[in-house]
Amino acid sequence: MSDGSASGAMANDEGTVRIAGEDDILRARQATRDVVSDMGFDLTDVTRIVTAVSELARNVHLYAGEGEMRWRTIRDADRTGIELTFDDDGPGIPDVDAVLRGEYSTSDGMGRGVKGTKKLMDDIDIATSEDDGTTVTIRKWQR
């Protein structure tokens, strides 16, 4: 299943997937699945993380047209985790707090996807502006 780029995730512990078209959503999902499976996340956490990636990669595709997903392994004193950053130069999100509460939603239901992502991950940070686009960073630690 591994395509080589993800094998030995500890040694090769970062990567980037360009998101420019719809099939890149699937590439981002597959790359993430390979990395976090190799890291030893259990199947339920793999499913949570890949589902979150699918939501955020789709948002980049739908709302900004293009952008990228960067991933890296993270460590603190006694655990390892995965950090994924979704970066675009799109129009930004008008009301981030409302999005996180699930109260803001476009016709495509973007708000629901972001709120769901927050539930599936340990952390989510959103930086957004009209000028600089949106950067969403999510993290999940291994238990």
Added chain:
Amino acid sequence: MATESTSIIRIFDVLVVTFPSNPLDKVVDELQEELLQSMDDVQPRGVVIDIANVTTLDSFFARVIAETADMVGLMGGEAIVVGMRPSVAITASELGYEFEDIETARNTDHALSLLGVHAAHEERSDE
């Protein structure tokens, strides 16, 4: 990227539609259209929506499944979703997907039974 074929098969007066594991959005849209056209052609009693291959059920895919079940209902059929994986069920529940109105079954056999399709020996036993 490998393209995956979707399938719609007919069992008596029930259609069984199998969703692929990692479809492009447009493949999902096409499958939905193909299913509704088959509904029109075959006039089935029900539709079994098999998602056993699905490893990632994001909000787009969840909405398509809910919409598909709704459309089958509008066309006079009964839709039953089968085969959700445990990890997908956990994630879907945490995400709060609105599946309350969707009928589910443990597997295709169970769904067919709910739709009134029984093994031949059971029918013969009535004669």
